[in-house]
Amino acid sequence: MFDTIIISIVILLLLIGLFFTVAGTIGFVRFPDFYSRMHATGKCDTLGEGLMLLALIIYMIGYEGIFKGDLVHALFISIKIILLILFILLANPTSTHAIAKAAHDVGLQPWKKTDETQWMNDMETDEVTNGGETG
Amino acid sequence: MTGLIHMPDFFLFVAVIIVIASFVSLYRGIEGPGIFNRIIAVNVIGTKTIVLLVLIGFIYQRQDFFDIALVYAILNFIMTIAATRY
Numbered sequence: 001m002f003d004t005i006i007i008s009i010v011i012l013l014l015l016i017g018l019f020f021t022v023a024g025t026i027g028f029v030r031f032p033d034f035y036s037r038m039h040a041t042g043k044c045d046t047l048g049e050g051l052m053l054l055a056l057i058i059y060m061i062g063y064e065g066i067f068k069g070d071l072v073h074a075l076f077i078s079i080k081i082i083l084l085i086l087f088i089l090l091a092n093p094t095s096t097h098a099i100a101k102a103a104h105d106v107g108l109q110p111w112k113k114t115d116e117t118q119w120m121n122d123m124e125t126d127e128v129t130n131g132g133e134t135g
Numbered sequence: 136m137t138g139l140i141h142m143p144d145f146f147l148f149v150a151v152i153i154v155i156a157s158f159v160s161l162y163r164g165i166e167g168p169g170i171f172n173r174i175i176a177v178n179v180i181g182t183k184t185i186v187l188l189v190l191i192g193f194i195y196q197r198q199d200f201f202d203i204a205l206v207y208a209i210l211n212f213i214m215t216i217a218a219t220r221y
Contacts, residue, residue, distance in 0.1 A: 007140065007142065010142075011140075011145065014145070014149055018149055018152055018153075021152075021153065021156055021183065022152065022156055024179075025156040025157075025159050025160050025179075026159075028160050028163055028175070028176075028179060029159060029160065029162060029163050034169065034171055034172060034175075037163070037172065037175060038175055041160075041175060041178075041179050045179060045182050045183070049182060049183070049185065049186045052149070052186050053186065053189060056189060056190075056193060059142070059193070060193075063142070077198060077201060080201045080202070080205065081189065081201065083205065084185065084189070084201070084204060084205055084208060087205070087208050087209070087212075088182065088185070088208065091208065091211075091212040092178075092182060094212070094216075095178055095212055095215040095216060095219075096178075098215065098216055098219040098220070099171060099174055099175060099178070099215065099219050101219070102171070102219040102220075103171045106171075108169070108171065
């Protein structure tokens with residue numbers, strides 16, 4: 001019974017984390033602008049991967065630790081994964097901020113919403129100018 | 136195991152989805168205009184690789200992969216900071 005509850009929580013958290021990761025990837029490919037792509041990836045990746053690692057911690061302590069009776073070993077591994085989660089929560093927003101600040105300093109303009117034909121022209125010229133001036 | 140589901144198989148399923156997602160974001164890394172899209176693509180794929188390494192460690196029951204994942208996280212962060220600073 002307890003076994004089934006633990007496994008269910010682990011599967012639920014893994015699926016939610018997978019959903020956020022896939023949504024962040026779709027946003028990263030489909031969004032029109034550099035800043036909005038960063039908006040998609042910076043948050044979705046942090047949350048999704050935090051949730052997946054949390055699910056693995058619960059699996060490690062609840063299943064391997066309690067049912068197989070190897071609690072010390074399970075605690076060592078889950079301490080490593082907790083350090084990994086803390087590092088991701090610290091480092092991922094920091095690197096997102098650093099990329100955004102570097103792009104702002106170089107002078108990349110944010111995308112503004114205009115009418116359709118103007119948007120098409122902007123997309124075409126955007127690739128040329130961005131590739132030229134920042135690459 | 137519960138008999139209902141074999142847990143390493145489910146971890147393998149999650150790992151395959153993550154690999155597909157990182158290949159999809161590799162498209163933006165190759166195609167994307169400018170250097171900054173490529174830096175984000177490197178950052179995103181690196182963060183997905185951390186979870187992938189931990190999942191591989193769970194699938195094969197090897198403890199070395201968690202240390203490798205920690206070192207990979209630190210390297211990924213330093214690489215992004217260095218690429219944006221200079």
